[in-house]
Amino acid sequence: MATLELNNVVKQFGQVEVIHDISLSVNDGELMVFVGPSGCGKSTMLRMIAGLEELTAGDIQIGGKKVDHLPPAKRGIAMVFQSYALYPHKDVRGNLGFALRHAGMPKAEVTQRVDAAADILGLGPLMKRRPSELSGGQRQRVAIGRAIVREPEVFLFDEPLSNLDAALRVHMRVEILKLHQRLKSTMIYVTHDQVEAMTLADRIAVFRDGVVEQCGTPLELYKNPANKFVAGFIGSPAMNFIDSNVVNGCAEHAGQAVINMPDGDSNHAKVSIGIRPEDVRVKPDGILSGTVQVYEHLGGEAYLHLLLQDDQNLVVRTDADSAYRIGDTVRFDVIDSKLHLFGENGVALPRQLTS
Amino acid sequence: MRSNPLSSMAIHGVLILYSALALFPLLLIAINSFKSKKGIFRDPTALPLGELYSTKGYQSVLANGDFPLYFGNSLTVTLISLVLILLLGAMAAHGLTEYRFKGNGLLGLYLILGIMVPIRLGTVALLELFVKLGLTNTLTALVLVYTAQGLPIAIFIFTEFLKSVSGEIKDSARIDGLSEYRIFFEVVLPLIRPVIATVAVFSMIPIWNDLWFPLILSPGEETRTVTLGIQQFIGQYTVNWSAVLAALTVAIVPVLIMYVIFSKQLIRGITAGAVKG
Ligand SMILES: Nc1ncnc2c1ncn2[C@@H]1O[C@H](COP(=O)(O)OP(=O)(O)OP(=O)(O)O)[C@@H](O)[C@H]1O
Ligand SMILES: [Mg+2]
Numbered sequence: 001m002a003t004l005e006l007n008n009v010v011k012q013f014g015q016v017e018v019i020h021d022i023s024l025s026v027n028d029g030e031l032m033v034f035v036g037p038s039g040c041g042k043s044t045m046l047r048m049i050a051g052l053e054e055l056t057a058g059d060i061q062i063g064g065k066k067v068d069h070l071p072p073a074k075r076g077i078a079m080v081f082q083s084y085a086l087y088p089h090k091d092v093r094g095n096l097g098f099a100l101r102h103a104g105m106p107k108a109e110v111t112q113r114v115d116a117a118a119d120i121l122g123l124g125p126l127m128k129r130r131p132s133e134l135s136g137g138q139r140q141r142v143a144i145g146r147a148i149v150r151e152p153e154v155f156l157f158d159e160p161l162s163n164l165d166a167a168l169r170v171h172m173r174v175e176i177l178k179l180h181q182r183l184k185s186t187m188i189y190v191t192h193d194q195v196e197a198m199t200l201a202d203r204i205a206v207f208r209d210g211v212v213e214q215c216g217t218p219l220e221l222y223k224n225p226a227n228k229f230v231a232g233f234i235g236s237p238a239m240n241f242i243d244s245n246v247v248n249g250c251a252e253h254a255g256q257a258v259i260n261m262p263d264g265d266s267n268h269a270k271v272s273i274g275i276r277p278e279d280v281r282v283k284p285d286g287i288l289s290g291t292v293q294v295y296e297h298l299g300g301e302a303y304l305h306l307l308l309q310d311d312q313n314l315v316v317r318t319d320a321d322s323a324y325r326i327g328d329t330v331r332f333d334v335i336d337s338k339l340h341l342f343g344e345n346g347v348a349l350p351r352q353l354t355s
Numbered sequence: 356m357r358s359n360p361l362s363s364m365a366i367h368g369v370l371i372l373y374s375a376l377a378l379f380p381l382l383l384i385a386i387n388s389f390k391s392k393k394g395i396f397r398d399p400t401a402l403p404l405g406e407l408y409s410t411k412g413y414q415s416v417l418a419n420g421d422f423p424l425y426f427g428n429s430l431t432v433t434l435i436s437l438v439l440i441l442l443l444g445a446m447a448a449h450g451l452t453e454y455r456f457k458g459n460g461l462l463g464l465y466l467i468l469g470i471m472v473p474i475r476l477g478t479v480a481l482l483e484l485f486v487k488l489g490l491t492n493t494l495t496a497l498v499l500v501y502t503a504q505g506l507p508i509a510i511f512i513f514t515e516f517l518k519s520v521s522g523e524i525k526d527s528a529r530i531d532g533l534s535e536y537r538i539f540f541e542v543v544l545p546l547i548r549p550v551i552a553t554v555a556v557f558s559m560i561p562i563w564n565d566l567w568f569p570l571i572l573s574p575g576e577e578t579r580t581v582t583l584g585i586q587q588f589i590g591q592y593t594v595n596w597s598a599v600l601a602a603l604t605v606a607i608v609p610v611l612i613m614y615v616i617f618s619k620q621l622i623r624g625i626t627a628g629a630v631k632g
Contacts, residue, residue, distance in 0.1 A: 052526050073532030085527035089545040099531035146527075 002063030002076065002153035002186055003028050004049065009058035011044055018044055020210045021058070031180050031187045035197040035233070036207030042190045045207075046156050049188065050079050063153055078147035079156040082163060084139045086131040093127045096145050117148040120179070137168045144179070155187040161196065173199060194234055206230050228346040231274050237303065239340070240314045241272045251341065254309040256287055259339050262350050271349065274340030277303060277317040286331035290314055295324045306330060381607065388412050388600035395596050412597030415588070416605065421576070425584035430609060432494050432580060433562045436501035440558050441551055443502070444509030449543050452517040453525060463514065469507030474500065475567060485572055492575035500568050505558040516550045517543070552620030563610055581606045
């Protein structure tokens with residue numbers, strides 16, 4: 001178990017810089033999730049931590065020790081890949097024990113560690129099978145087992161569940177969470193699925209285009225996103241953004257004051273109001289209104305896709321027993337204390353809460 | 356795919372027909388090798404029974420004490436060339452697909468250019484080169500030429516296959532602490548085993564059958580290969596057909612054996628296309 005420090009890490013592929021000066025620290029025993037859209041540099045970052053990719057600048061420390069010049073095997077890490085990366089010509093036992101045997105560990109100890117890992121992951125009955133004779137979930141379990149037997153200081157997961165179907169993904173997510181609670185080791189988990197990020201993480205680092213936009217606990221990111229990108233990325237369905245003009249210290253929409261601007265803030269003429277679908281209350285005397293365009297019923301809850309008066313869109317959660325038809329006009333209120341304000345550059349404005 | 360018995364029968368019919376077509380010349384050689392010259396010309400398709408049967412061909416081949424030597428030469432050249440082609444080809448393909456370096460694409464193109472340029476076009480230059488190196492009438496010359504001849508296609512096939520193999524398994528091996536060489540031998544080679552068999556069979560047959568280079572580079576008594584050795588039965592005025600056919604029949608045997616060894620893998624290599632773990 002160890003801490004992990006990234007200091008001013010930069011990565012260029014040829015002339016293209018894909019990681020711009022990222023500094024980040026992961027605490028001992030923490031499960032840190034890197035989340036972000038495709039191509040933002042999550043895998044590259046992870047591969048640099050693993051030692052599979054060289055740093056262009058900056059350094060990486062694991063357990064307080066600089067590891068930049070150590071080969072992957074000497075860094076005390078283990079990595080689980082999206083494609084499982086099992087050795088196809090070895091059976092499960094062979095796959096699990098390969099690294100240890102290669103490192104010259106005595107046979108008895110290898111067997112003991114492999115059996116222990118197989119026990120944790122329920123691989124016992126599968127030990128003699130080849131990877132091609134396993135299901136996706138079983139293969140992923142073997143891949144995780146292969147990481148466990150090495151007893152690494154830091155676990156690295158690169159989208160380990162993205163090849164699995166939805167139900168299995170949820171199941172394996174829970175397994176990984178249990179594993180983390182059991183091993184209490186430092187883990188870094190890469191995903192582009194924000195639900196996975198929210199449920200697994202102790203802390204989340206949101207990546208975009210090679211920079212970390214924000215890093216914090218899932219709830220921090222949900223409640224206080226630092227900018228529009230994080231706000232839109234965390235939470236499902238995504239936060240709505242309503243463009244709005246500032247009139248007399250009030251952000252308004254369709255001539256209706258929605259929320260007061262922070263005290264003394266007179267720099268902004270236009271702002272985006274961030275409204276989460278779950279922070280809207282539909283009621284007959286609401287001050288705002290829109291027309292129903294789509295009505296999604298999910299059983300336990302329902303979502304209205306509204307077209308507001310000035311042609312902006314808003315997704316609203318309602319209770320499941322309401323019934324709407326397309327074209328209905330719906331009136332609603334927003335919960336002031338839960339609104340977010342973003343300046344024209346996308347950065348969140350500090351808010352003065354109105355009661 | 357479930358097929359009804361009728362279409363299955365049709366498929367097998369076509370396959371049997373094709374097999375017969377492919378096997379017919381070989382069978383003809385084998386049959387006629389057990390006949391005397393007269394027997395061959397009187398009735399080429401008849402089975403070697405009764406008075407047609409004669410082992411004169413085999414006798415003259417065996418009486419010629421040099422044939423084991425020719426066989427040894429052919430086997431040596433073929434096997435060494437094959438090993439070199441497979442090893443160097445797989446290594447080159449691994450290097451081209453796995454490592455990023457300047458000129459990677461150009462080097463790859465250069466290495467497979469030989470597919471389009473027949474090596475025989477360079478015969479004169481090759482001969483000059485080997486004369487200068489003092490390698491004429493050696494098996495080494497043949498091995499070098501055949502390795503050069505087989506490499507482009509081998510590199511091409513291996514590269515294409517390795518491109519389809521996920522790089523993550525190699526990274527995983529790296530994290531497991533394997534050196535780059537052991538990654539090649541313990542991870543990459545097992546991955547491409549079916550393709551190795553395919554390339555082996557495709558490379559082996561032209562080498563074994565080649566007459567051109569032995570004739571030009573190593574015609575000496577000591578370094579003759581089987582194909583060249585057989586030529587001694589083909590005189591300017593008379594051809595000892597029984598002996599030629601007998602020698603050819605014997606020459607097919609090693610190829611058959613190697614084919615049987617590789618065939619299981621070969622079929623997997625052709626049909627599977629990829630071995631995803
Ligand atoms: N070997 C490489 N050579 C050149 N560019 C690369 C290389 N590997 C990655 N990149 C580039 O670096 C950027 C980040 O890639 P990376 O694989 O880290 O994205 P990611 O966040 O993991 O995305 P995904 O969610 O799709 O896996 C991309 O723009 C990609 O094109
Ligand atoms: Mg990735």
